[in-house]
Amino acid sequence: MTRKPYVREIPNTWWLKNNFYKAYMMREISSVFITIYSVVLLVGFFRLYQGPEAYQGWLEALQNPWSIAASVVMLLSTLYHSISWFKLAPQAMPLQFGKIRVIPGLVVGLHYLAFLAILAVVFFAISL
């Protein structure tokens, strides 16, 4: 019997094959936008340290139309990132206490609850 196993190449566009892979790539790419936004925030902290004029300059830079458009993109990226990871959280931590298995929905729900609680704290702190 002639054996000549044929190995198929994986193209760089493998992730375009179906929606599941595309959604995964979007999740991964969202990290890039989150990193960029973190840098923007760090710059803001630095400007705050540099004094009121520098901080004012940073605030104004954020208000031009391009910055606002970029912020919208970064916000949507961050939300997509968080929602997709919250959805996956029960898979990383299947909880079972004796006979009782914690339903995945509860784990996801607690994540959102914590998210909203932290959001509330941050808004409260900013409004002070």
Place this chain on the structure above:
Amino acid sequence: MPDEQFEIDILRYRPETENEPVMQTYTIPYVRDWSVLDALNHIKDNLDGTLSYRWSCKMAVCGSCGMMVNGEPKLSCNTFLRDYHPGKITVEPLAHFPIERDLIINMDSFMEKLEKIKPYLIPTEEKPLADGEHLQSPDELMKYKQYSMCINCLLCYSACPEFGLEPDFLGPAALSLALRYNLDSRDNGQDQRTRIANTDKGVWPCMFVGSCSEVCPKHVNPASAIQQTKITSTIEWYKNVLMPRGSEAGGND
């Protein structure tokens, strides 16, 4: 009533005469009950006896008949023509494995990986037969039962892009089996298996794409198994670094 027809494209490969796989189209009668496996059997019995493929139980428990149907890894016995009709289907061998002939792939690398993770009970100490059986409660069984349902069909490996890009990755099924034994109350081999899983070809190539769990016909949820193993591996690593055990040489890896 005219008999309806159905078209199937199958990726053929005959190593003795070809250098590359070739697509071949077959036209078969459309029977509403038929699975893709029934279609393949019809082709082999009536149209082309040279078509080669694996199958056995016809009921999604043996794991033999895995193949790509319209680009998705499926069990041919569990995939039905009526879900694609009207239309046509393209059948190819399981992705990410070398093709031996037609729809038959080489799974030697997977068999090696299964052996690597020590798929057997490693008890604390050997119990003499006279002592009787290991006793296990239903709760203890529930902890690992899901991960024991794997039928080694390799659909998860075909779905996993990381395995496609890194063929040495242990992969979803092997790591699920490792967790099945780690979670078994009768077993005490976690350390040995964690050492194998906690490597750059162990759990760490996994990027939690999650398509392995999407395609698993037995709902084993290998993605969950791997993430759990990542957590325990990381905790073990920190334990070894912060509290190196005297019996292990230095605690340096």
